[in-house]
Amino acid sequence: MLVPEFVPGIFSSMYLPAIYAGLIVGFIGLMAIAMEKRDIHILILTDIVGLAMLIIVGAVGTDLAEALILPGLVVELAEIMAISEILISREMHKIESNKKKMPKNASIFPLPLVLDMEIMTTSSNFLALVLIGYGVFLTGFTGGAVAGGGVLLYVISRKSRGLPIFVFDGISGVSGISWCLWIIGFALFFIAPNLWLLSLTLAACGLLMKVASKLGLIGILMREEFKRE
């Protein structure tokens, strides 16, 4: 097996056990998916297959592995979000077509939860601005997480109740633009390697917008749950 010399010896000795563990975990997950009938259980079991993917990618043991794990995790998160929404709406259609009565208040928390902290009404704008500014300063994945925390705080707090629908569409548009930035940066890296700083900045800004907008979408999704009395 050809191992580049910058891979530490301990990592290359851990390569084979990690690969086998990943294959075993993936096999267990896929077998369980094949044997399971109900949709929500299959959705939970895809999580296990995603974890097997993480072991196999992580076994490479260089910075390349880390760069591949981050998008994998984000894509898996988006996929589980989308499929759970599809499952819920499909069950709603099934129940409505059976002319059964639909219970109105289905929620995430069994008890009504009101986030009534003073910081939500007095200084939410300031805190969100500080977090977003610091996130833009950091750029990249960490910056996206920090800025997304700011967006999440702003969305959940009381000030922004009744966010219009075009904001939601706008967030989706920003997400598309950020993918374009990321791909342009990636392609530029190979076409013109002497422009590496520009392509690195493009990719970092794209990733920042991507992560921040995703956290904002989660905030909008969760806000209806938090606002319930």
Added chain:
Amino acid sequence: MIDINIFFYTGIFLAIIGSLATAWGPKVKDPIVRTLNTEVASIGISLILLCYNHTLALLTLMATTVIVTLILFRAITRLEEMGADV
């Protein structure tokens, strides 16, 4: 100096045991129990990533595990309250 292999093989053991428990463990007819069992496997993955010095990947894995668990709980409780077959 503690041997790094201890953490690595503990991680592999936890990942395999956790995935077995998720697939065919006790009381997995309840989707909540099945979701909680995936946490065991994800702790194992965290230990493996820790051995490889993947700091950012480890932090992201922890964050996404929490969010995925919340989303799955939301889906499960919604489906149960609608009276669907879970």
